[in-house]
Amino acid sequence: MMLVDALARVVAGAVQRADPFLAAAAYAAADEEGRGRLEPVLLASYRLKRQFAEAPFTPPAVLRRLAGEPDRRIRLKVARHPAAPPEVLRQLAREVACVEILEAVARHRNAPAEVLAGLPWREHPGVRDALCWNPRAPVALLRALIGTAPLPAQKGIASNPNADAALLARLWESPDPYLRAQVAAHPGCPPAIMDAAERSPEATVRRMLAGNPAASLQALLRLLGDEAAEVRAAAVQGASVSAEELSDLAVDPSSQVRRTEARRAALPAAVVERLSRDPDAWVRRWLGRNRCATEPVLARLATDRELEVRRAVSRNPGCTPALLNRLAMDPDAWVRAGVALRPDIPSEALARLSAEEDPDIASAIGRNPNTAREVLLRIAASGNSDLRRAVILNRAAPRQVLLTLLEDPYPLNRVVLAEHPALGEEDLETLTADPDPHVRFAALRALIRRGRPEPAAATGELTSTDNPGREP
């Protein structure tokens, strides 16, 4: 009952202040009567309708309402909105007079399969082509589409997860090597086509097959010996190969193959050791991030002459506290920043890095959940809006620190701040009276999500200063 009363007050406040952004936030939670009162504020002008129809933050409830607008341009924007709900797309799919809307529905990932199947694709090539690429298009529809689909749309079918073996077999007959490569990469590719793909003279086809998670181990092992480095590199990623073969790949003449091997989740210690001494810095970089890199290897890579290799080590979860303390003294700030980002940062390193002024380090310290309150306060008082935002993004930042940022001069920071869990409801109420409309929207939305929307400020008088360009 309290929630109902509170919502009624929010609605009244948004209406009284004629604030479309508060109205948009309140609309989703309001009852039928409340929505009726909010709509004149929310939809007061064409400009506002257009703005909400395309804004990424617009709640689905508002999109539902906008889908019923008489202006076709508004409905088209709703059909193109990534958050348009399935029922809205179902409604818009009946707009047979507007091809653009039909195309948008045909492309939309939220469109239900039966809606897609019912679209008039025979009359509209644009609708047909969009359907070919839609992963929700059912296989029966894809079978119908393939008869008239041009080559680019056929590639859509070849990469469509719903394409079945029969469709893929038909597409494999194409003379276009890229289309055949797409077929070879499809997890539903029939074994006979995979065999043919393995023997294909086109390296692209063999490479795509090597990247197919459904490719057989035997095929991958054969592809590891392929003459084309790109094929071997693709195969080394997926193949469950023996230590001996991995050892051979570690000395492959192609750095592309060795780089790919250095990214593999499981590597024998001897291979790790060999790759850690690879002359190609990218191999060492990938290995530096690899969780299977052993402690002595990480210790050696931590002294690598390439700073990005040392940075990679600083981000490796397997780094020991001793190594992190050493990297916290690295001559390059980017490496030290990698340590500063870690939630498992040793206290010694944290103390050392908390005193640094380099923006990447200070930002990482600002986001670190272990950072001391006084350090956060210092960073929150920085003249650099990015550093202040780092504190705002720190989910462990205490409310007392965040209060110093309620009037941050950069509006985006206040929008982000409104999402912080440590802010009290009274703080969010303060933000509902913010001069920036997106901050007001974000604050009221956060209040509503907490289930206790009682923003006293929302019932006061305040002139709305619309700022359509900013994206919360």
Added chain:
Amino acid sequence: MSGILVIAEHRRGVLNPATLETIAAAAALKQVKPQPVAVAIIARNPDEFVGQVNAAGVDEIIKVAVPTDTFQSDVYEATVAAVVAARGPAVVLFAHTVDTWGYAAAVAVRGGFGCATDVFAVRYEGDALVATRAGYKEKLHMDLDFPGRQTVVLTLRGNVFKPIEEPGSAAVSAVDAPAVAARTAHLGYIEPDQTGDVDIAQAEYMLSVGRGVGEEDNIEQFKELADALGFTLGCSRPVADNGWLPKSRQVGQSGKTVVSCKIYVAMGISGSVQHMAGMKHVPTIIAINKDAEASIFSIARYGVVGDMFEIAKELRNHC
């Protein structure tokens, strides 16, 4: 009215090299239509720059001593107007710079002169001066003439006219600067941020990644791709906020503007207003995004609706 007047530009005791390019343009016009070329140096101590602007083709160097070395648009506007009144040139040439944006057009308005900015070609057709500049975001080139104007003011685009290296033997004279009460005061210089591994403002080819990159470990493959392509890697705000790339690589309102960029590849960047503020001027923007409705496509010359990882992998295989 006859002759060409070039206005020299300097800051903190260093002559802007664009001045020598402007002198080269004047010398080229002089070759087609013989006329005197003068260079005006407006500075606290103009003598500092006399030797540097004394290039082949310059007939006169005019020293104009002013009370300050720092640029003040009011002072420059009134001083250039005084020099024009004293010498009566048919053409006044400036480098197209942040300084001249502030006063060259005002000089033209004050004298009722013809005016064109950001000019990259200039020629005579008979007696008529014709300047070429771009329009509609560089989509077309326009020839401008100035019928009925006795004097024409032009600001010339940088890196177009090759500076003259051969020294000249110009006469040196002086013109008194008028007394001007500047409406602005120079408080100091703010040095550009020297931190960071690269200066993306200077990069000509950029590949930037956004939120679509998903997680930190995925950044590496785009670094590798940028490296292979010879592009500089940049990012949108969320990537820098997460500490996945240095702040110095952040493009946008709270980051940097990619001033010199010619080709910008945006991968997994939706195109927030803040990000686009730093790159929308780039002549060739290539956007790659899964979402066909992403805002970035509205400013892209080429758009690819697709998976940034798949496309990166394909590109990498063709490098």
